[in-house]
Amino acid sequence: MSDVAAQTPRDTRSAGRFLYVAGVVFLVAWVLVPLYFLLINTLSSPDAVNSFPKSFIPEFDMGSLQFFAGFEGMLGALWNSAVVAAITMVISITISAPAGYALSRFHFPGKYLFRLLILLTRAFPLPLLALPLAVMFIRTGLDDTVFGLALVHTTLAIPFAVLITYSLFSGIPMELEEAAWTLGCTRVTAFTKVILPLILPGIAASAIFAFVISWNEVFAAAVLTIENRTLTAFLLQNLDTSPLHLKFAGGFILVVPALIFIFAVRKYLFAMWGIANR
Amino acid sequence: MAEILIKNVAKRFGTYQALQDINLTISDQEFMVLLGASGCGKSTLLRIIAGLETATEGEVWIGGRRIDHLAPKDRGISMVFQNYAVFPHLTVFENIGFGLRMQKLPQADVERRVARTAELMQIGELLKRYSGELSGGQRQRVAVARALAMEPDVILMDEPLSNLDALLRLEMRAELKGVLAESSTTAIYVTHDQVEAMSLADRISVMHEGRIAQAATPVEVYRNPAERFIASFIGNPPMNFIDATPAGDGKWTVAGQVFDGPATEKGKLEFAIRPEDVRGAEQGLSLNVRVVEPLGAHLLVTGAVDGHLFRAVLDSDLVVNRGDVLTLAPLPDRVRWFDPDTTLAVN
Numbered sequence: 198m199s200d201v202a203a204q205t206p207r208d209t210r211s212a213g214r215f216l217y218v219a220g221v222v223f224l225v226a227w228v229l230v231p232l233y234f235l236l237i238n239t240l241s242s243p244d245a246v247n248s249f250p251k252s253f254i255p256e257f258d259m260g261s262l263q264f265f266a267g268f269e270g271m272l273g274a275l276w277n278s279a280v281v282a283a284i285t286m287v288i289s290i291t292i293s294a295p296a297g298y299a300l301s302r303f304h305f306p307g308k309y310l311f312r313l314l315i316l317l318t319r320a321f322p323l324p325l326l327a328l329p330l331a332v333m334f335i336r337t338g339l340d341d342t343v344f345g346l347a348l349v350h351t352t353l354a355i356p357f358a359v360l361i362t363y364s365l366f367s368g369i370p371m372e373l374e375e376a377a378w379t380l381g382c383t384r385v386t387a388f389t390k391v392i393l394p395l396i397l398p399g400i401a402a403s404a405i406f407a408f409v410i411s412w413n414e415v416f417a418a419a420v421l422t423i424e425n426r427t428l429t430a431f432l433l434q435n436l437d438t439s440p441l442h443l444k445f446a447g448g449f450i451l452v453v454p455a456l457i458f459i460f461a462v463r464k465y466l467f468a469m470w471g472i473a474n475r
Numbered sequence: 476m477a478e479i480l481i482k483n484v485a486k487r488f489g490t491y492q493a494l495q496d497i498n499l500t501i502s503d504q505e506f507m508v509l510l511g512a513s514g515c516g517k518s519t520l521l522r523i524i525a526g527l528e529t530a531t532e533g534e535v536w537i538g539g540r541r542i543d544h545l546a547p548k549d550r551g552i553s554m555v556f557q558n559y560a561v562f563p564h565l566t567v568f569e570n571i572g573f574g575l576r577m578q579k580l581p582q583a584d585v586e587r588r589v590a591r592t593a594e595l596m597q598i599g600e601l602l603k604r605y606s607g608e609l610s611g612g613q614r615q616r617v618a619v620a621r622a623l624a625m626e627p628d629v630i631l632m633d634e635p636l637s638n639l640d641a642l643l644r645l646e647m648r649a650e651l652k653g654v655l656a657e658s659s660t661t662a663i664y665v666t667h668d669q670v671e672a673m674s675l676a677d678r679i680s681v682m683h684e685g686r687i688a689q690a691a692t693p694v695e696v697y698r699n700p701a702e703r704f705i706a707s708f709i710g711n712p713p714m715n716f717i718d719a720t721p722a723g724d725g726k727w728t729v730a731g732q733v734f735d736g737p738a739t740e741k742g743k744l745e746f747a748i749r750p751e752d753v754r755g756a757e758q759g760l761s762l763n764v765r766v767v768e769p770l771g772a773h774l775l776v777t778g779a780v781d782g783h784l785f786r787a788v789l790d791s792d793l794v795v796n797r798g799d800v801l802t803l804a805p806l807p808d809r810v811r812w813f814d815p816d817t818t819l820a821v822n
């Protein structure tokens with residue numbers, strides 16, 4: 198009797214633990230396995246890429262990468278992508294953070310409609326908007342510029358950024374801000390000295406999100422730029438008819454800068470102090 | 476000098492009247508407690524004084540200056556919040572020094588004043604910690620220290636002890652009283668705990684449904700409640716009420732006994748007496764005992780007098796059993812009378 202009583206909970210616990218570990222392993226593999234194949238194929242000779250079965254150890258054949266390094270326009274496109282993503286990140290945060298703050302702290306007529314409208318901007322597919330946008334950009338001279346493209350990417354990123362910052366601000370108790378006011382702060386200094394430090398990690402996370410949206414966006418980039426292509430548009434244009442090993446290498450070049458960026462700012466993705474006052 | 480003057484203040488949230496016709500004067504260095512049941516508008520009044528809420532009508536003056544149009548930072552107040560509102564991204568030192576830094580005080584002054592206030596609140600050894608590393612009681616002390624370090628004219632506290640356990644509450648209550656007595660600030664303290672109110676206050680403002688029912692010393696509020704509601708709210712257990720009918724010449728019949736009462740034309744009054752203000756006697760109210768609760772120091776007896784619920788606090792040496800009939804004489808100078816129509820006290 199006592200044996201059964203002692204064993205059952207331990208069994209359930211180890212079963213639960215097994216499921217937990219399996220789940221983690223599965224999710225990690227979900228992300229890492231494709232990246233690993235991308236890496237292997239990039240570092241393989243053209244023959245190895247097309248052969249089967251695959252080796253799990255890369256041959257360190259730099260042929261494909263060298264091809265890209267020498268490929269004309271490649272570095273320019275990489276640079277354009279970085280600039281567009283950076284501009285997108287900056288504009289969407291400067292617009293979204295105040296919008297999120299207003300949504301969480303003030304009551305104004307049409308607040309719920311406004312929140313809905315923000316989401317509705319995502320209801321129009323980009324291909325539908327591409328033609329009018331292109332015409333308008335040509336008229337205003339924004340076509341084929343890095344800044345013009347960043348504006349389009351900003352529109353894509355803003356709904357998410359507003360919703361993320363809105364929930365961040367809502368998570369910070371009103372009393373913290375009120376306490377700052379009674380301690381000599383204006384609305385602005387209370388924001389910079391109390392609210393900003395607390396939401397910085399979250400702001401960083403939504404900035405990264407905006408960066409990634411812009412970095413991955415290909416349709417608007419392909420339609421609205423010709424000379425100043427971003428990396429996605431550039432690769433789409435040039436790799437369409439290329440052999441498989443070059444496609445892998447292109448994908449690799451697209452993924453790595455984004456990974457490096459996210460790795461560099463990863464600490465902001467975790468709350469630094471936690472919002473411990475509740 | 477920081478006398479607080481509240482003139483005809485009213486507050487409406489949409490159509491809901493949260494405060495009406497509030498008039499209150501709080502003298503310099505007085506400890507005023509706002510006492511009332513949940514939802515009666517205590518916090519709203521405090522927040523109007525702090526500038527966190529705007530009054531729909533009326534004026535607020537502090538130290539001879541009208542302040543109701545000023546931002547919170549320009550009112551010479553500081554506030555302690557119910558859930559502490561200690562900044563989680565700053566150390567205890569930076570929390571206490573926050574207001575001083577905003578005043579651009581030199582570093583040496585900030586350090587001196589933080590050290591002194593921390594000493595006062597007995598948190599001197601916690602200065603390097605973050606709020607996540609503090610217990611509730613310690614956070615509470617930080618919140619009070621942060622307000623005191625500002626050396627404000629007026630300190631406003633919204634149920635600052637309500638999140639603490641009973642023992643800590645008792646301890647903090649005594650400390651708070653001592654600290655504030657030394658600091659020569661005017662204090663307004665919100666609570667719904669009457670024991671806390673009685674023990675801290677110079678004066679208590681009893682609030683009820685958005686208005687101030689009585690503002691007086693704790694003893695006055697206890698002995699001479701201005702309204703029936705106050706008599707039934709303050710005191711544990713509260714006052715007993717029995718219907719009275721006129722017997723002419725300022726005499727009133729209460730449960731078959733005749734008492735001296737107010738000389739009014741009213742056809743009906745309520746007789747009121749505190750449970751501890753009755754004594755066993757030959758002649759008096761007869762109480763049919765239903766429940767006997769020995770509380771150690773006293774005996775709490777609950778029953779009925781003439782069909783009205785009646786509690787008596789008696790000496791614990793008495794032997795009383797369920798079903799007994801006690802004859803109790805009220806102390807004549809402790810008897811109070813209320814008008815059942817207006818619910819106000821009648822003298």
Ligand SMILES: Nc1ncnc2c1ncn2[C@@H]1O[C@H](COP(=O)(O)OP(=O)(O)OP(=O)(O)O)[C@@H](O)[C@H]1O
Binds near residue numbers: 512
């Ligand atoms: N922003 C608001 N909008 C609408 N109604 C409000 C608002 N703030 C307070 N009220 C209402 O005003 C009344 C008084 O609220 P208040 O917070 O002052 O009560 P309180 O006496 O402090 O109660 P408690 O002891 O529960 O804190 C309540 O009925 C409350 O619902």
Ligand SMILES: [Mg+2]
Binds near residue numbers: 517518519633
């Ligand atoms: Mg309240």
